[in-house]
Amino acid sequence: MTLNYQLKDINYRTIADPKGLIEEGDAAYHKDVELAAQKILDNFKTSPIVLLSGPSGSGKTTTSMKIAEALEKHGVHTHYVAMDDYFNTVTPETVPRTPEGEMDLESPLCLDMALLNRHFTELSQGKRIYVPKYEFSRQMRIQEPSKSIKLKKDEIVVFEGIHALNDLITNVHPEAFKLYVSARSNVEFEDQCVFKSTWFRLVRRTVRDYLFRGTDPGNTIKMWANVRRGERSYISPYKKKADFQFNTALPYELPVFNATATQLFKTIPEGIERYDELKEVFPALLLFGDIDQALVPDDSLVREFIGGGIYEY
Secondary structure, three states: OOOOEEHHHHHHHHHHOHHHHHHHHHHHHHHHHHHHHHHHHHHOOOOOEEEEEOOOOOOHHHHHHHHHHHHHOOOOEEEEEEHHHHEOOOOOOOOOEOOOOOEOOOOHHHEOHHHHHHHHHHHHOOOOEEEEEEEOOOOEEEEEEEEEEOOOOOEEEEEEOOOOOOHHHHOOOOOOEEEEEEOOOOEEEOOEEEEOHHHHHHHHHHHHHHHHOOOOHHHHHHHHHHHHHHHHHHOHHHHHHOOEEEEOOOOOHHHHHHHHHHHHOOOOOOOOOOHHHHOOHHHHHOOOOOOOHHHOOOOOOOHHHHOOOOOOO
């Protein structure tokens, strides 16, 4: 059962003990990291393949790195592969389409599933694979591979992507360890939800894209309805297949994001899909206090979205 946070507790700790609130949140998160790593080790003799999925803004990349660190302590080295590199070159003739005839770039059929499944089999057999490389600026796969991998007896490989738990993969390779990562806690006040779990991810994504990808917050927010539609169609239906579900929502992150996020959410583009819901994010953010980002450890998952951390993304 996912733990929901209480607004009164967060706001009290934000003022009285922000360092303790951060340490407590990180300790719970690291406990889940260790538990996931142990479950992966338990499955290691069955398969060296880990499939990690989750919706946008879940902190999948940091979580996979932290699990790799935990496995390293047990003498198991981890390779990391972004499944985005298995995208097919986009052409009008072959790209999947929505029922309305629009290009459906969220579809799992955008991936080269045949190559992925072949690579999973070859890795399990001790063979070398050459991971493809996808260039997003030109929406095409290029000839030069991104890396080559041949697993030793004490090595595993994590394939991370939004479609990692799709039936097109897991039905072919049921032996692989399956991990689902998302921010799954609501914030409540007097038994009422005042901040939805999905908004954690929207705030993370909006702050990150503004700070590091040069994306106007209005554009990120406008895309949210389509992102959520893709999640409902292609990600959420498969989360129950996971061997372990990982909640990455942290009780201190909204006060940390607040100084930046409140500025970005002041104006929600009118007329956009889900406008009535999205306009509620700004007043909900105002319910939280502020925590100085300097208090956030450099190995925190939150650093994936605000920068200044030890991991490279």
